[in-house]
Amino acid sequence: xxxxxxxxxxxxxxxxxxxxxxxxxxxxxxxxxxxxxxxxxxxxxxxxxxxxxxxxxxxxxxxxxxxxxxxxxxxxxxxxxxxxxxxxxxxxxxxxxxxxxxxxxxxxxxxxxxxxxxxxxxxxxxxxxxxxxxxxxxxxxxxxxxxxxxxxxxxxxxxxxxxxxxxxxxxxxxxxxxxxxxxxxxxxxxxxxxxxxxxxxxxxxxxxxxxxxxxxxxxxxxxxxxxxxxxxxxxxxxxxxxxxxxxxxxxxxxxxxxxxxxxxxxxxxxxxxxxxxxxxxxxxxxxxxxxxxxxxxxxxxxxxxxxxxxxxxxxx
Amino acid sequence: xxxxxxxxxxxxxxxxxxxxxxxxxxxxxxxxxxxxxxxxxxxxxxxxxxxxxxxxxxxxxxxxxxxxxxxxxxxxxxxxxxxxxxxxxxxxxxxxxxxxxxxxxxxxxxxxxxxxxxxxxxxxxxxxxxxxxxxxxxxxxxxxxxxxxxxxxxxxxxxxxxxxxxxxxxxxxxxxxxxxxxxxxxxxxxxxxxxxxxxxxxxxxxxxxxxxxxxxxxxxxxxxxxxxxxxxxxxxxxxxxxxxxxxxxxxxxxxxxxxxxxxxxxxxxxxxxxxxxxxxxxxxxxxxxxxxxxxxxxxxxxxxxxxxxxxxxxxx
Amino acid sequence: xxxxxxxxxxxxxxxxxxxxxxxxxxxxxxxxxxxxxxxxxxxxxxxxxxxxxxxxxxxxxxxxxxxxxxxxxxxxxxxxxxxxxxxxxxxxxxxxxxxxxxxxxxxxxxxxxxxxxxxxxxxxxxxxxxxxxxxxxxxxxxxxxxxxxxxxxxxxxxxxxxxxxxxxxxxxxxxxxxxxxxxxxxxxxxxxxxxxxxxxxxxxxxxxxxxxxxxxxxxxxxxxxxxxxxxxxxxxxxxxxxxxxxxxxxxxxxxxxxxxxxxxxxxxxxxxxxxxxxxxxxxxxxxxxxxxxxxxxxxxxxxxxxxxxxxxxxxx
Numbered sequence: 001x002x003x004x005x006x007x008x009x010x011x012x013x014x015x016x017x018x019x020x021x022x023x024x025x026x027x028x029x030x031x032x033x034x035x036x037x038x039x040x041x042x043x044x045x046x047x048x049x050x051x052x053x054x055x056x057x058x059x060x061x062x063x064x065x066x067x068x069x070x071x072x073x074x075x076x077x078x079x080x081x082x083x084x085x086x087x088x089x090x091x092x093x094x095x096x097x098x099x100x101x102x103x104x105x106x107x108x109x110x111x112x113x114x115x116x117x118x119x120x121x122x123x124x125x126x127x128x129x130x131x132x133x134x135x136x137x138x139x140x141x142x143x144x145x146x147x148x149x150x151x152x153x154x155x156x157x158x159x160x161x162x163x164x165x166x167x168x169x170x171x172x173x174x175x176x177x178x179x180x181x182x183x184x185x186x187x188x189x190x191x192x193x194x195x196x197x198x199x200x201x202x203x204x205x206x207x208x209x210x211x212x213x214x215x216x217x218x219x220x221x222x223x224x225x226x227x228x229x230x231x232x233x234x235x236x237x238x239x240x241x242x243x244x245x246x247x248x249x250x251x252x253x254x255x256x257x258x259x260x261x262x263x264x265x266x267x268x269x270x271x272x273x274x275x276x277x278x279x280x281x282x283x284x285x286x287x288x289x290x291x292x293x294x295x296x297x298x299x300x301x302x303x304x305x306x307x308x309x310x311x312x313x314x315x316x
Numbered sequence: 317x318x319x320x321x322x323x324x325x326x327x328x329x330x331x332x333x334x335x336x337x338x339x340x341x342x343x344x345x346x347x348x349x350x351x352x353x354x355x356x357x358x359x360x361x362x363x364x365x366x367x368x369x370x371x372x373x374x375x376x377x378x379x380x381x382x383x384x385x386x387x388x389x390x391x392x393x394x395x396x397x398x399x400x401x402x403x404x405x406x407x408x409x410x411x412x413x414x415x416x417x418x419x420x421x422x423x424x425x426x427x428x429x430x431x432x433x434x435x436x437x438x439x440x441x442x443x444x445x446x447x448x449x450x451x452x453x454x455x456x457x458x459x460x461x462x463x464x465x466x467x468x469x470x471x472x473x474x475x476x477x478x479x480x481x482x483x484x485x486x487x488x489x490x491x492x493x494x495x496x497x498x499x500x501x502x503x504x505x506x507x508x509x510x511x512x513x514x515x516x517x518x519x520x521x522x523x524x525x526x527x528x529x530x531x532x533x534x535x536x537x538x539x540x541x542x543x544x545x546x547x548x549x550x551x552x553x554x555x556x557x558x559x560x561x562x563x564x565x566x567x568x569x570x571x572x573x574x575x576x577x578x579x580x581x582x583x584x585x586x587x588x589x590x591x592x593x594x595x596x597x598x599x600x601x602x603x604x605x606x607x608x609x610x611x612x613x614x615x616x617x618x619x620x621x622x623x624x625x626x627x628x629x630x631x632x
Numbered sequence: 633x634x635x636x637x638x639x640x641x642x643x644x645x646x647x648x649x650x651x652x653x654x655x656x657x658x659x660x661x662x663x664x665x666x667x668x669x670x671x672x673x674x675x676x677x678x679x680x681x682x683x684x685x686x687x688x689x690x691x692x693x694x695x696x697x698x699x700x701x702x703x704x705x706x707x708x709x710x711x712x713x714x715x716x717x718x719x720x721x722x723x724x725x726x727x728x729x730x731x732x733x734x735x736x737x738x739x740x741x742x743x744x745x746x747x748x749x750x751x752x753x754x755x756x757x758x759x760x761x762x763x764x765x766x767x768x769x770x771x772x773x774x775x776x777x778x779x780x781x782x783x784x785x786x787x788x789x790x791x792x793x794x795x796x797x798x799x800x801x802x803x804x805x806x807x808x809x810x811x812x813x814x815x816x817x818x819x820x821x822x823x824x825x826x827x828x829x830x831x832x833x834x835x836x837x838x839x840x841x842x843x844x845x846x847x848x849x850x851x852x853x854x855x856x857x858x859x860x861x862x863x864x865x866x867x868x869x870x871x872x873x874x875x876x877x878x879x880x881x882x883x884x885x886x887x888x889x890x891x892x893x894x895x896x897x898x899x900x901x902x903x904x905x906x907x908x909x910x911x912x913x914x915x916x917x918x919x920x921x922x923x924x925x926x927x928x929x930x931x932x933x934x935x936x937x938x939x940x941x942x943x944x945x946x947x948x
Contacts, residue, residue: 040739040740041740042684043684044683044684044685045684045685045686045740046683046684046712051360051362052358052359052360052361052362052392053360053361054361054388054391054392064716064717064718065735068714068716068736068739069739071714072686072712072714072739072741075686075712075714076684076686076712080362080388080391080392082384082387082388082391084380084384085380086380096594099590099591099592102611103381103590103591103611103614104384105611106611106612106613106614106615107356107384107385107388107614107615107617107618108356108357108361108615108618109388274731274735275731275735276731278728295734295735295737295738296738297738298735298738298739299738299739299740301739302739302740367676367678368674368675368676368677368678368708369676369677370677370704370707370708396678396704396707396708398700398703398704398707400696400700401696402696412910415906415907415908418927419697419906419907419927419930420700421927422927422928422930422931423672423700423701423704423930423931423933423934424672424673424677424931424934425704
């Protein structure tokens with residue numbers, strides 16, 4: 001079966017979504033990230049792996065936070081980085097996405113980091129670029145945001161290396177999450193035996209149980225005995241819509257508090273992709289508490305993005 | 317005669333417009349670009365010629381595309397690059413252009429890349445900077461955009477090295493084009509014996525024939541036997557004005573199709589400065605066809621800009 | 633007494649305001665700046681002191697001019713620079729300042745350059761960052777803008793090395809100036825025996841004389857015999873308010889003209905933090921005249937910022 005992410009030798013060519021990544025490539029990324037995790041703690045946080053390469057952040061939708069993580073990762077690899085906010089750019093002159101990308105390719109850009117509000121934009125671009133160019137999906141619609149999924153899995157593996165014995169709970173807005181589905185897929189692929197989703201019915205996709213997860217509508221039930229609690233971000237726009245009664249009500253039922261967290265294993269870790277809505281999805285005492293690995297997630301995110309870029313460039 | 321672009325030894329000091337560049341400097345730029353064209357294909361696309369120099373992109377008008385080409389070129393020369401979108405900056409605090417430029421000069425900036433909506437802005441700046449600073453015009457009003465003109469000429473020379481035997485046709489909105497006049501001047505200077513312009517009367521400047529070109533209002537007539545077809549971009553705002561009946565009508569008369577292109581020489585090349593209005597100036601099958609060198613133009617654009625910057629810095 | 637700017641060994645940890653900087657640290661910064669002042673004149677304006685470090689410009693309020701000075705300084709030290717315009721960023725997603733900063737810290741940023749409209753924002757951030765992170769205040773409300781104050785003092789010391797014999801006059805809007813108070817404090821600390829402020833009553837803080845300055849409401853009186861004339865910027869919004877009759881009237885009373893400057897010592901220097909309102913605070917003939925050191929201030933500003941960053945990084 002054709003897999004647009006892999007080249008003919010089965011090596012990683014683009015990173016578009018976690019779905020479709022073979023287990024050995026997941027492991028390659030996580031293992032490579034291990035080698036970069038140390039770079040951030042050095043005096044000189046720089047390695048020359050991408051020297052003379054050009055990484056182009058093409059953001060059709062604004063996301064300073066995500067752009068910053070890729071920019072830092074690329075610069076630590078010694079790449080030249082070009083930031084393009086295409087929303088305010090030549091699109092207004094009638095240029096299509098593909099013309100923009102073809103132009104940048106003609107300038108011998110090596111890696112495109114693409115963020116677009118529409119599902120499939122990164123796939124579309126990957127299908128059309130020349131062979132020497134690599135595309136990384138930095139979030140497209142609600143479909144996929146694979147480096148976020150990878151850094152989450154990496155964080156779990158760092159703290160709970162024996163993934164074959166884990167119970168992981170995803171809590172919150174699975175329906176609109178860019179990452180929940182990728183997460184579930186990656187965890188299953190890496191051998192996690194029990195993945196639970198905890199959410200109100202209105203925030204779950206239909207037939208979610210077909211993804212191989214156990215569904216809970218009661219948070220206290222769902223958290224019992226888990227090793228990992230992954231909170232999902234609740235988009236502001238959901239809170240005011242008809243899907244939810246109110247932010248307060250949501251917090252009462254699905255917000256993570258110390259009291260609810262006590263139902264998980266005593267050494268359970270707490271994760272959140274950020275930015276957090278404190279007091280909505282998560283109580284500040286938990287977010288800043290001893291079980292939280294929310295900031296390490298951000299740290300590992302740089303290492304994971306360095307890993308992905310260096311693997312892609314090496315497969316050039 | 318005083319030429320603001322040259323220093324007292326006749327060397328290139330600023331690049332403001334192609335008009336006023338002696339033939340030997342045109343050749344110097346094109347020859348230097350040849351040496352950089354290879355850099356883009358190397359594993360490490362970086363040369364240290366501008367290491368420790370500061371290139372400042374001052375864009376008084378937004379143009380992501382143009383800014384990107386200069387940013388990539390400068391970074392491949394190892395310069396430090398500072399991007400300033402002055403439209404949103406200190407002008408609102410009542411600072412004049414020249415104060416802005418004087419300040420940046422005081423910070424020991426080496427090269428200013430200036431984009432401004434008004435004709436002559438780059439000239440004004442060049443007149444006032446200190447001796448060690450070089451100014452490159454990246455487009456001012458409808459007056460000049462010399463690196464675009466140079467990359468066009470470079471593209472022609474790459475594909476048709478014997479310029480003394482060429483017929484070149486420029487098609488479209490010569491009146492409002494930033495580059496058409498520069499183009500004509502450069503081609504004539506480099507010895508091209510026959511330059512044609514093909515356009516409706518409403519899109520031609522008065523007395524255009526005085527520039528030494530042949531004028532055609534019938535595209536089929538004008539394309540007969542040419543070696544190079546340079547399409548010009550039609551600004552959106554022209555299409556809705558009184559100059560043209562409609563985009564469809566324009567395409568019918570002056571859009572480049574396979575059928576019209578067949579009237580040119582069989583090995584004629586097709587050029588466009590981008591961004592293209594597909595279906596208005598040019599049919600997609602031609603834009604993406606085997607005779608199109610539109611993407612190579614973009615590639616050569618980086619080499620030409622590297623050439624200009626390295627020559628200027630060397631004349632510091 | 634606890635001083636948030638110093639570590640337990642009394643070394644500079646953050647630069648938040650000039651108030652609280654011991655005399656020996658003021659001297660350390662100015663002496664280090666001396667060593668960097670030469671770098672800007674070299675062929676290769678780059679030193680490797682911050683190689684592999686990440687400097688993050690977090691601008692909660694737009695200031696291209698200030699951002700540019702820090703960006704140039706950091707790049708000349710070979711740091712990787714990340715620009716964040718947080719006004720348009722994740723704050724709209726409900727993330728707090730501290731979450732933003734915690735995230736960037738988790739990415740192992742080394743130095744934060746912070747600009748915020750509210751007094752105390754940089755202090756707030758400095759209180760919460762991890763031990764390895766340094767914060768530089770790049771202007772917060774009307775409270776402090778310490779690198780501007782330092783470059784002013786540096787400029788005075790360069791031109792008038794014997795600071796124990798100087799008369800310095802600050803002219804204009806002391807009340808709303810980010811720097812006037814810092815200036816006064818630094819000058820006093822460095823041993824300047826006589827500091828004068830010259831302003832209408834409406835533009836002076838209450839009890840300004842308690843800062844150890846002499847107050848003048850008549851500019852001609854105040855300028856008599858001074859060595860240094862520091863003009864302050866008049867914010868546009870003040871001119872239209874009730875504090876001042878009109879820009880013309882202000883210029884008549886407190887604008888610096890050749891005629892008024894003649895009352896100062898013959899070798900007096902004229903300073904202005906920029907951007908200037910020519911014809912309001914200062915006449916163009918004075919701004920561009922032989923006694924003006926307004927552009928050297930900008931040049932020294934890079935050296936002073938390089939000094940601050942390299943000292944902070946060395947105290948990591």
